[in-house]
Amino acid sequence: PRDGLERELERLDGAPYGRYRGLTGAWRLGTGRTLRLVRAQADPFAPPGRVALWIDGREAGFDPELWATPVRRRALAGYLVRCAAREARGERAYHLDAGGQEVLDRSSCTVGADGSVTLRLGVALPGPRRRIDGREAWRLLGPGLTRLADRALRAGALEAARVREFVETVEDAAALRAALPGLGLVGFVADGALLPRRSGADDRPARGAGVVPFRSPEELRVTVTLPNAGEVTGMGVPEGVTLIVGGGFHGKSTLLRALEAGVWDHVPGDGRERVAARADTVKLRAEDGRRVERVDLHAFVDHLPGGADTTDFSTDNASGSTSQAASLCEAVEAGARVLLIDEDTAATNLMIRDARMQALVAKEREPLTPLVDSVRSLHRDHGVSTVLVMGGSGDYLDVADRVIMMDAYRPTDATARAREVAAVPTGRRAEAESFPGVVHRRPDPASLDATAKGRTRIRSRGTDYLVFGEHEVDLRAVEQLTDGPQVTGVGLAVELLVRRGHLDGRRTLAQALDLLETDLAGPEGVAGLLSVHDEDFAVPRRYEVAAAVNRLRALRVLR
Ligand code: ADP
Ligand code: MG
Incomplete structure (x- = not known):
């Protein structure tokens, strides 16, 4: 790193704005600290310049236990970036991505295997009348960032107990998730967990006397041992087909959404710290209007009126049912082994077809085979479990391994009662013997082009859209995405x-995702994505990456 950034900025004071560019590179900022101007903005109105602040392990001074494993490093970074964001709140020139309730590997802060800390942020470089304001720039980059580091990124400045609590909470959640397969579970909700959120637009826990803490029914109660919290009891959601039933407004969707979010770790105080779902859990929903590229849907859709081949089905404008069928097949193709579906957002005609409708509309005239007829085989023959919210139809009682009834936000085990009810035949006939499995596809890498006007263009519009080259990918139905930076991470x-050549036209999407997943594991994942572009992002899962690929309207699958 070079010395003398202050002098250099003094010298450039009043110079044309573009000369900030000449400052890119590394600068020494006191003992054990380096400031790197990664990218200077082109003009005062462009997105902010990009800065990385690095503090060596000795300066940061955290107890080595706090950064002993990749999970702990992610958690420590998650805590530090939140402290830094709080500290930087009053400074409008700083743009720092602290994240929300989830603790993800993020570019905004990483902790190295040597205990060093890197903070990456946007800094709007001051330029009144398109001239460099050297003094103000130095205040922001020099004293400003030094202060930020002093107050937020050093052990001495932070409350040790809070740091430890954060790290241990995240570590426990990750351990809980990892333990689920060995316990034969797909999900776990701890007693005392607080599931409802403040609103649809506010992911923080609901407050007030009306919030009912979670309490597991005895039949489903499981005790798990976590590395820090020790023994914790709660409801285990077993593998197989699980139905969540109950009256409207009794908390069914809230429970499912908590499981959906259980693939991520949550901050202390979130209420879902000890709610976990297996890492290969994917939420599905209907999404009419989406594109589908060469998916074998025949297990769900066959004999279309137009005679289209549903073993190799494409459309630019899927219906509710075909979109959900495609999303299901794609999720399994990408490796999902747990599927979550809520009646509120599912296509009814893909979910059920009852005895009366079977009597009225002959099977030959109905292209759809409802999920109720393949959901058992999905588990038995393919190891794919399903958790389904279904308050409006009893047909699933025949195929469910477990029935959880929500009653005024309290779960009870209704499996035995459901068996009694299901013993009375409805006259419904099964329409499929088994789920045939998915066909693995080989995407054409040339169709995944991130360039626009000769440059790589990848950015997010909240959690709704990914801008990828010339394309805008609609991700509104990909519900497990956490925030805008994670959408950017998906694009990267x-x-x-x-x-990296993982998708080379010969490998299947799943094989390419296997390679990608290795690249993205742990903090090196941040480095890999940074090599594409230095930007605020969170490291995504393979399932969201696959979801974006599948929704890219330019995607071509090779024959
Ligand atoms: P359902 O899907 O059964 O119709 P929801 O899950 O949508 O019900 O919940 C209905 C309402 O109850 C929502 O506003 C939700 O925030 C609230 N709610 C859910 N669980 C709880 C709880 N444990 N305590 C208090 N309110 C809750
Ligand atoms: Mg609901």
Whole structure:
């Protein structure tokens, strides 16, 4: 690193704005600290310049236990970036991505295997009348960032007990998730967990006397041992087909959404710290209007009126049922082994077809085979479990291994009662013997082009859209995405799939995702995505990457 950033900025004071560019590179900022101007903005109105602040392990001074494993490093970074964001709140020139309730590997802060800390942020470089304001720039980059480091990124400045609590909470959640397969569970909700959120737009826990803490029914109660919290009891959601039933407004969707979010670790105080779902859990929903590229849907859709081949089905405008069928097949193709479906957002005609409708509309005239007829085989023959919210139809009682009834936000085990009810035949006939499995596809890497006007263009519009080259990918139905930076991470990961040659036209999507997943594991994942572009992002899962690939309207699958 060079010395003398202050002098250099003094010298450039009043110079044309573009000369900030000449400052890119590393600068020494006191003992054990380096400031790197990664990218200077082109003009005062462009997105902010990009800065990385690095503090060596000795300066940061955290107890080595706090950064002993990749999970702990992710958690420590998650805590530090939140402290830094709080500290930087009053400074409008700083743009720092602290994340929300989830603790993800993020580019905004990483902790190295040597205990060093890197903070990456946007800094709007001051430029009144398109001239460099050297003094103000130095205040922001020099004293400003030094203060941030002093107050937020050093052990001495932080409350040790809070740091430890954060790290241990995240570590426990990750351990809980990892333990689920060995326990024969797909999910776990601890007693005392607080599931409802403040609102649809506010992911923080609901407050007030009306919030009912979770309490597990005895029949489903499981005790798990976590590395820090020790023994914890709660409801285990077993593998197989699980139905969540109950009256409207009794908390069914809230429980499912908590499981959906259980693939991520949550901050202390979130209420879902000890709610976990297996890492290969994917939420599905209907999404009419989406594109589908060469998916074998025949297990769910056959004999279409137009005679289209549903073993190799494409459309630019899927219906509710075909979109959900495609999303299901794609999720299993990408490796999902737990599927979550809520009646509120599912296509009814893909879910059920009752005895009366079977009597009225002959099977030959109905292209759809409802999920109720393949959901058992999905588990038995393919190891794919399903958790389904279904308050409006009893047909699933025949196929459910477990029935959880929500009653005023309290779960009870209704399996035995459901068996009694299901013993009375409805006259419904099964329409399929088994689920045939998915066909693995080989995407054409040339169709995943991130360039626009000769440059790589990858950015997010909240959690709704990914801008990828010339395309805008609609991700509104990909419900497990956490935030805008994670959507950016998805885009960068798709680009990495191509750049590293994982998708080479010969490998299947699943094989390419296997390679990508190795690249993205742990803090090196951040480095890999940074190599595509230095930007605020969170490291995504393979399932969201696959979801974006599948929704890219330019995607072509090779024959
Ligand atoms: P359902 O899917 O059964 O119709 P929801 O899960 O949508 O019900 O919940 C209905 C309402 O109850 C929502 O506003 C939700 O926030 C609230 N709610 C859910 N669980 C709880 C709880 N444990 N305590 C208090 N309110 C809750
Ligand atoms: Mg609901």
